[in-house]
Amino acid sequence: MTTVAAYAAPAAKAPLERTTIERxxxxxxxxxxDIKFAGICxxxxxxxxxxxxxxxxxxxxxxxxxxxxxxxxxGVTKFAVGDRVGVGCMVDSCRECDNCKAGLQQYCVKAPTxxxxxxxxxxxxxxxxxxxxxxxxxxxxxxxxxxxxxxVAAPLLCAGITTYSPLKHWNTGPGKKVAVVGLGxxxxxxxKIAHALGAEVTVLSQSLRKKDDGxxxxxxHYHATSDPATFEQLKGTFDLILNTVSAPVDFAAFLSLxxxxxxxxxxxxxxxxxxxxxxxxxxxxxxxxxxxIGGIQETQEMLDxxxxxxxxxxxxxxxxxxxxxxxERVLASDVRYRFVIDTSTI
Numbered sequence: 001m002t003t004v005a006a007y008a009a010p011a012a013k014a015p016l017e018r019t020t021i022e023r024x025x026x027x028x029x030x031x032x033x034d035i036k037f038a039g040i041c042x043x044x045x046x047x048x049x050x051x052x053x054x055x056x057x058x059x060x061x062x063x064x065x066x067x068x069x070x071x072x073x074x075g076v077t078k079f080a081v082g083d084r085v086g087v088g089c090m091v092d093s094c095r096e097c098d099n100c101k102a103g104l105q106q107y108c109v110k111a112p113t114x115x116x117x118x119x120x121x122x123x124x125x126x127x128x129x130x131x132x133x134x135x136x137x138x139x140x141x142x143x144x145x146x147x148x149x150x151x152v153a154a155p156l157l158c159a160g161i162t163t164y165s166p167l168k169h170w171n172t173g174p175g176k177k178v179a180v181v182g183l184g185x186x187x188x189x190x191x192k193i194a195h196a197l198g199a200e201v202t203v204l205s206q207s208l209r210k211k212d213d214g215x216x217x218x219x220x221h222y223h224a225t226s227d228p229a230t231f232e233q234l235k236g237t238f239d240l241i242l243n244t245v246s247a248p249v250d251f252a253a254f255l256s257l258x259x260x261x262x263x264x265x266x267x268x269x270x271x272x273x274x275x276x277x278x279x280x281x282x283x284x285x286x287x288x289x290x291x292x293i294g295g296i297q298e299t300q301e302m303l304d305x306x307x308x309x310x311x312x313x314x315x316x317x318x319x320x321x322x323x324x325x326x327x328e329r330v331l332a333s334d335v336r337y338r339f340v341i342d343t344s345t346i
Contacts, residue, residue, distance in 0.1 A: 002133065005020055032133060156313060251264070
């Protein structure tokens with residue numbers, strides 16, 4: 001075991017504090033990663049405050065991890081010391097079910113092993129990226145292209161793949177009209193990626209406060225959902241609506257904006273139950289769906305795509321002692337658009 005410094009929530013809703021945790025020794029197929037940057041995802045807050053149900057404490061959040069390989073196990077073939085790498089939301093899966101074999105490890109039938117707030121196959125708790133180092137099986141590590149700075153690449157390991165995967169699955173490209181609901185940590189990457197894929201992109205946000213940013217990031221149009229005229233004007237417009245907000249929305253209103261065979265895909269996960277009426281999807285063969293992250297192969301594909309198109313997250317770099325303040329600012333929508341921790345300050 002190796003002792004490393006980390007920031008952890010000692011209990012639900014408690015402020016995060018500096019502590020130490022134990023990392024396992026580098027095994028046969030493991031890589032030891034010196035974490036350089038870790039993004040703060042809204043999911044970290046949901047889990048640290050038990051918004052999604054009972055959690056395991058102490059909890060070291062963080063599943064947007066970028067760093068450098070500092071040691072490899074004797075059986076490792078994919079990485080070498082000095083490689084620039086990333087770790088996302090999962091660090092293992094059963095590897096045997098149909099989904100795992102198809103590269104859809106995020107939908108592992110037995111459930112993936114999540115990067116934090118979970119237990120590994122030995123029953124030990126998993127700890128995330130708000131720490132100095134992490135040990136991960138090479139099969140759940142991805143390579144960060146040289147052209148992507150590590151700090152802006154870190155959020156791609158969740159925010160990037162969470163938006164890339166559904167955009168690709170629902171065939172986003174030239175001739176398609178895509179709406180992104182919410183311009184936050186997920187939404188701003190959704191806009192960038194949908195634009196790079198060649199779609200006509202519209203942002204649907206509560207207000208026009210971030211309109212200039214939306215256009216700069218690649219939006220062709222920007223509308224305020226607080227204005228009822230928006231829903232009249234855009235009725236029957238979109239092939240795909242990507243809903244990135246983690247609060248309940250008026251599904252009937254948004255579903256009315258879909259064209260025939262259009263889909264509304266949810267990647268934000270509210271803590272509260274939501275309600276829809278079947279009449280909302282009955283007309284025009286509309287679909288209401290969801291999407292998780294992406295498999296390991298698709299996550300690598302996303303990183304390569306972002307490197308090719310010069311896409312990184314818009315970040316605000318913070319010190320580790322600013323994590324609790326950052327959580328409050330995320331909840332107040334006061335970040336443009338992703339906090340990233342400089343882990344050298346842990």
